[in-house]
Amino acid sequence: MSSTKHKKSYFALIDCNNFFASCEQVFNPKLIGKPLVILSSNDGCVISRSKEAKALGIKMGAPLFEYRRWLEEKRIIAISSNFALYGDMSHRVMQTLETFGFPTEIYSIDEAFLTLPELSALECEELAKEVRKKVKKWTGLPVAIGIGLTKTLAKAENEIGKKAGGISVAIDPETIALHLKQLLVSDVWGIGRAGSEFLQKYQIQTAFQFRECEDGWIKKHLTVGGLRTAIELRGTACLDILPEREHSQSITASRSFGRAVTTFLELKEAVATFAGIAAKKLRDQKASASFLSVFIATSRFVPGEGYSNTASLLLPFPTSYTPDISFHAEKALKAIFKEGFAYKKAGIILSQIGSEIEEQLNLWDDGSLKKQRAIYAFDTIAHKYGRKSLFFAAEGIDKSWKSRSSSRSPLFTTSWEEIPLVKI
DNA sequence: TCTGGGGTCCTAGGACCC
DNA sequence: TCTGGGGTCCTAGGACCC
Secondary structure, three states, X not given: OHHHOOOOEEEEEEEEOOHHHHHHHHHOHHHOXXXXXEEOHHHOEEEEEOHHHHHOOOOOOOEHHHHHXXXXXXXXXXXXOOHHHXXXXXXXXXXXXXXXXXXXXXXXXXXXXXXXEOOOHHHHHHHXXXXXXXXXXXXXXXXXXXXXXXXXXXXXXXXXXXXOOOEEEOOOHHHHHHHHHHOEHHHOOOOOHHHHHHHHHOOOOEHHHXXXXXXXXXXXXXXXXXXXXXXXXXXXXXXXXXXXXXXXOEEEEEEEEEEEEOOHHHHHHHHHHHHHHHHHHHHHOOEEEEEEEEEEEEOOOOOOOOOEEEEEEEEEEEEOOHHHHHHHHHHHHHHHOOOOOOEEEXXXXXXXXXXXXXXXXXXXXXXXXXXXXXHHHHHHHHHHHOHHHHHHHOOOOOHHHXXXXXXXXXXOOOOHHHOOOOOO
16 A cells, blocks of 8 residues: 555755854854955955845955955955854754754755645744744854745745745745746756756746746756756655765865966975865765866966866775875876966865775675776786786686786685785 | 855766677 | 677766855
């Protein structure tokens, strides 16, 4: 019997208002009520604005060098970002939300979804009020709350709530339709710039108009992601609350440089720093990575001759050990570095992340191991330890790999202990 | 002179394999 | 050895999110 057909549930999206600016205000009450902007690294551009700063018309992402005079004239306070503080505040907010006992998904540094049971609209409102009050009391931060039948609708309600006292609920078809008619497609979660520009050409401007479009047409032009968004807007949930993952899919450490970097040495040092940051993040997750990319780029704002490139490589072993990662990052950097350019940005991306133990076993035990990776691993070991140890381990050759060389195909070896593993 | 950083997911097309 | 169709894997790049 399909009595397991799950009960109806609602979604709430809790979103901190002007998060970074609000965090600063909590710790420095003199900033409350003032036009305030938070700046990115190198104080490059605006990444958060207080309500008052927004009212003065300063745009998200505004570059400081263009607006500095203007900011001074308007007496807007600009301060550098403090991500350690924001991370800590985020943690407190999430902990507060978890005290309500609903399944919770932390969506970003300042947002979380809750799954609610089926309630009346009034009960939803009451609950939202309670959540707002508690978060404000426990953390000092103001939040907006949207409640809807799906995550996308909760997001939409949140947008509306921000402009209407902080809370918006829509769970009946009439209210939903009414609200979606007021919401621009470009403000729908999942519809970005490219999507809304495309829809504009077909005179589709509101979320309501978008959800009325034909499935096949949406899928053809906006892919499955677009279709999922439309289905969610019609009230059918197809994005569930995601369970917490053990580790990230990828880890990035990158920076823009305050001033242009031209030499390999400088770039090498920067990349070594990124390697350290990324490796630490990896270890904090008790994970290791098998794939590494390094990228460098000149300024994207200088027209004409720029240069940017990425080099990727499979690590011989899954690792989270800084010297290993640093060593390979430098190799990758060497492959793409070109003399004569003014580099403005660089970074490292670690991917193919798994738990340490799992990955170590995979390398030798698991038939699902990718061939390319195995060959790479063997070549590297052969290089590092000499062919002898390889032959020693090379029992039980998988026949399907025969076309390669017999010296590097022993995946299903029974004496893998003989191979010295690089320490993680 | 000066323009953020960190993510996820999807697709197209080539490589490869049976 | 030749043949082609079809599946799967892999990667680059784009779109989107905060």
